[in-house]
Amino acid sequence: MKECKLATGEPKLVVESLGVVIGGGRPVVIAGPCSVEDPEMIRRVASFLAEEVRDELGVRNLILRGGAWKPRTHPYSFQGHGLKALEWLKQAGEEVGIPVATEVMDPRDVEQAAELADFLWVGARNMQNTPLLRELGRSGKPVLLKRHFGAKIGEWLCAAEYILAEGNERVALIERGTRGFNEYARFSLDLTVIPVIKKVSRLPLVVDVSHPAGERSLVPPLAYGSLAAGADGIMIEIHPNPDKALSDAKQQLPLEDFKVLASGLKEAGLL
Amino acid sequence: MKECKLATGEPKLVVESLGVVIGGGRPVVIAGPCSVEDPEMIRRVASFLAEEVRDELGVRNLILRGGAWKPRTHPYSFQGHGLKALEWLKQAGEEVGIPVATEVMDPRDVEQAAELADFLWVGARNMQNTPLLRELGRSGKPVLLKRHFGAKIGEWLCAAEYILAEGNERVALIERGTRGFNEYARFSLDLTVIPVIKKVSRLPLVVDVSHPAGERSLVPPLAYGSLAAGADGIMIEIHPNPDKALSDAKQQLPLEDFKVLASGLKEAGLL
Amino acid sequence: MKECKLATGEPKLVVESLGVVIGGGRPVVIAGPCSVEDPEMIRRVASFLAEEVRDELGVRNLILRGGAWKPRTHPYSFQGHGLKALEWLKQAGEEVGIPVATEVMDPRDVEQAAELADFLWVGARNMQNTPLLRELGRSGKPVLLKRHFGAKIGEWLCAAEYILAEGNERVALIERGTRGFNEYARFSLDLTVIPVIKKVSRLPLVVDVSHPAGERSLVPPLAYGSLAAGADGIMIEIHPNPDKALSDAKQQLPLEDFKVLASGLKEAGLL
């Protein structure tokens, strides 16, 4: 790993933007729908997060996530509303004062995405899409890099190095599960990754607790476990009406269930 | 899974023996050395557990583990002291009033092991050693069944069914990690397994936090994460002088480190 | 791997018994039903092998396989007819002059099994059942050791070392597939294992082409590929009436299909 020296060793990096801090001690919560389906639904999620999670529960280190460009396995599945969705997302976030994050897949979209979103993430399938990584490095925006479900730790850190090597030090990692042997979950969520990243990498680590679960009822225990093991935050899919969601319907939490979870995590001292 | 109906569905089973309860709400701690190396070291561990963990910290749901017959990858590695070690273990436990657990590998050893140990466990490599499983079923003793590092959940539950089918309902599961993609840990520890087992199986689930780690510094986060995610307990290797241990030297915690961990877990409300 | 020095390096070992040679240049064919279901069916397979494969096609390096004790995932599945089945197998083999092979799972069965069968094999699930391995080492009989579906090469070779260390040098390896990502097959069959074993191990290597397939139509290409890549033989499940088989119904080849395959392999210079 010595070749990827910006991503490894010391000193630890902290990713900060608009008052949100990833890696600074207080865990971050990145919550929102899988896809930004229309302006109303994302505004609904944003005001829920602002009023019921931030103001009521006091969870302040908060980012609103929403997919604009969706990387789908099937070409005929809903692919996201693109730039339009990103504008809805940005507006919803601004109205309530919560920064927003979206996924970019195409290097040609980075410039526009960087203007509208506060945080950009790279999906698992594009972890080693190096033209995209370089473009994100040049964008100067905070970047969240998901681990591919078949990637080793070293491959992941060296993918991050592509971003760092362009001079962009605002990079955090997202673990979202890997292929495993548990036929009752969508992916395996390897807990050893948390202390290992803390030990070998300079980058903060967020855990996406929705994708490994693949199903609503499995999500809360993954959130408790990840935060208790030392993750710098969680990413979680929530939706006003999950059963009607255009993507990932089975794994998105209803808003009220997320509120129960956030409140429980708060009480347990994990948020 | 319908074919393995004793291991799945409802009602949930609780494994109880000598005042220790696995699956009853309060997490169990199964701690001790990888191998029972001599009478003094196991007595040292036993008195440490009794005085400093049980009496001082108030961790009462406690089992003393110690390997007598060791399943080693290499035939020329230390294979354990066998029956003699089990006698030392039993005596050490009795002296302080803590029940003891040991691994059995050979169906011909079950009868003797059942007389001396309070809990018997099956190691990962013997998860589908069906003559051994049947013999343990007939023994009537509480059995802890580790998941093989390449096994699916269904295969594991059906292995448990071999024991249950003999009329022995005192069976708990131990997750000890599976083959994965994290080259910095010994095994992957798939957190999704915890809510999945809670959902589909009747059996309590303990997490062995030492084997996935493979290295001391990774162990505590795995303990916090597993318990916070809802595991019914942890199994953990501790040793008075880990660097001199005859097996698993790198992953055993020194006694004082374990005390710090147990105390932290207690404070966090996880024990 | 230096610790497992009998299984690695040079000189290469050859396993010979009753005129059959594994590792001597001419590939071996180990064919027969998953289970010995009754005396008639095994006699039917034996005479088919003798008349149509050995005498007609000239495939002489031939072993008749048949399961007596079956390691089943589910405890309520057919578990084999045990010792009785082994007697039927032995008699069927003797009548036509073909040596026989069966699986042993229980160390307590080794002595009897060694009296009746010419070759004994260890199933994948028992690859690291060390009491069994030692017992087989002491038996002096030729042993075929299957790789566990989650095991590394080093673990496999060191399991073989347990047998070799007892003074029994008649040990061959069987690759039978590992857990992988191909959802249309039962297991993955990693072709790299063939040249790797040839390079690092002293032991001959046979490929079980039925278990990775899991389905009849996939079996023949695996046989061609394995032999062309340099395997010392194939193990293959065949049955007079596969759809009625008591186990592995979907992957056993009808006798006539096997004859077509054997004849094709012969023509291609692979047998």
Next chain:
Amino acid sequence: MKECKLATGEPKLVVESLGVVIGGGRPVVIAGPCSVEDPEMIRRVASFLAEEVRDELGVRNLILRGGAWKPRTHPYSFQGHGLKALEWLKQAGEEVGIPVATEVMDPRDVEQAAELADFLWVGARNMQNTPLLRELGRSGKPVLLKRHFGAKIGEWLCAAEYILAEGNERVALIERGTRGFNEYARFSLDLTVIPVIKKVSRLPLVVDVSHPAGERSLVPPLAYGSLAAGADGIMIEIHPNPDKALSDAKQQLPLEDFKVLASGLKEAGLL
């Protein structure tokens, strides 16, 4: 898989360009260096292929491969000479009348690459880079799609569907190995994939025998095995002086070794 109906079922597709046919019965050989390092070395490989493989051995279904843009794990490794290298490759191919293939990673490079190369391939890491796949679909050029080392078959076929859905039916698949348990090889090469793709997909399948090997001596057995199992061709890295190669030094075959291999495959009736 019904959602990816262009990639599955019947009728089978054949990929043809400049006299080369993939999937037409005669296996294709895609050979050349990992990277086009300079004009001389690629011209040396091209003339070797033309004179010693095509003309002398009669292997006519031949493509010259060479990397221009290299997807490297480490950002500081040699990344290929880009467009310039592609021009060298094209010229080298034209001089001897052998079509050329190169990898594209960036959707912004597709137009230029499509003008210069006869076949374009997508590397494993970009298998689900959907903007790239769509761009390649629109290019109209023959596309070879490598399977990601962590991807299931269905994910691979649906990635191909992205190309097909743009109206481009000249798509072939390349299996290049997946993560496995063989610690002596770079990747596992799952032989079951060959008959499975033949059964479920309309697309021809080529096997990259260099990447799973990771080491020269393992390559030839993988070539024999893949072709004998029914692959529609092999992709293989060859180099005039492998030990001096700027990338993949250990797995590239010297030209003379490749000639021995090609000649052997020809004699065995596999080419």
